[in-house]
Amino acid sequence: MDLSTLVPLTTGVTLLACVLAVAGLHAYAMGKAQRAELADRLSRTGQVATGRRRRFRGLDRRLRHTRLGRRLELRLAATGLDLTPGDFLAYMCATVVALWLIGQAALAPFFGPLTGLIGVWVAVQFLNWQRQKRIERFIGQLPELARILANATQAGLALRTAIGMAAEELEAPAGQELAKVAHQLALGASMDDALGELTDRLPSRELVVLVTTLVLSNRAGGQVVSALRNLTETLEERKETRREIRTQLSQVNMTSYAVPVLGVGALFLMNGVKAGALDRMTGSPVGQIAVITAFALYAVGFVLIRRLSRIDV
Template structure:
């Protein structure tokens, strides 16, 4: 018999053996899992809380990379109920969808450009979620300072006052303070536990509050009077930030209107002259002109956003 046929038959039989062994191992694992669930149900133990995570294999592999650790850190700051693997898969699906839609509506040249914009938009979404969570936390700082002042005036320790504030306040302040109380329970100092909040949600108001609490806990002093004065100051800064945001709302809308006008003009040109975008992006000069135009729209958006950013 031909040696090549023998090798092929041997490899096929070996593959079948491995398939059978794999199926047996999979069936045994499923049976063990079912038996474990049955024993836990019979013992009356509660079912695990939280939703079932998707793409666990992708998440495990992604966490080993630098990109995965960076995504996980940003997700922890934003407070989103997503794993790094879930966000990565959703981001790739969104980028692929934007790529296909742009290539269909405009021209094939716009597919990769839209994909890059989609990647930038995913990172911008995480930054926006972080800024939004920070803003919500800042708005809760007057209530936090008031609760801490009342608790310390009643004779409670600062650790106990932080625990009461974690129970009374809603997210994100309640969640962040719950982390602080958990770290205090395992032996971390107040300075380290509060300093982590200032690193995750950076703001001037939070830095002032953390500094007041740390100094009062370290050196003593009239913490009640300091917290009450800080509460009044935080209320005034909150109102000032709200007025500034209202005054700059038109400028912010203009910043987002600039790229919308650019995309709308491309759609208008293609509607008036069907195939114009294909002919325009079919040459190197046309592609260069389109990239320069998109870059100018992006520069205009960034400049308007920078000019409308006022630190209070």
């Protein structure tokens, strides 16, 4: 083959290969982006879309591939907060850094890491508090939920239809959680799996009893109406009992939070009375050990008070 013919042919083949390579890279990038978007959408199946633009989508995808991220997502779903695992982790890190700098500047450099650890503890306790508050509200709605399901099944409606109707009539959080269950049932999930995920999100004895009743009745075809009627009365009695116990233990719960607050306040008071006192105190290993021991004792006191005041009904 002539050299004058080979050069244009080689150039043309090279350009074609480059065009195909660029097209392939573009198709790969588009496919990867669509796959990531689909995975992000499927991971939020059953959750109410807010339309708010997420700032940490990449971090969300990485966290959801880890066991810790999945547990965190389940915990956030139980709180009802409009946060993703990436949002929570980013905000928690920002809070830790801010508390670190504040503790280091207001008290002493030694207190920077301690206040950072307190920031992590506060974030976890905030999640637990939001989750427990939502569970309590959901438990308070269980008698009305059982009543609606009993009336719907007595009218001849199927249990799936009754759950969808209860989701429309009840307010949050019961309405939102039942909407997720109805959505999962519409996508083909079984009744056992959908209700099982509900008990995982909002664990409580009352909900477990209700879910067990519904699942067994759905499997065996028993008397759903009579079982739900009896369960409604039981849930009403447990609701009143829990309210009385919560009222009696309110002072004890406030004491558990007041103990560590008084300890931290004493540090600010000490540093305010004599400037630089904390610097000198934490400048030696003995002082650092004393401060760490004091923080540990306050934490143990908080946990013990909470444990001793916990009454299972």
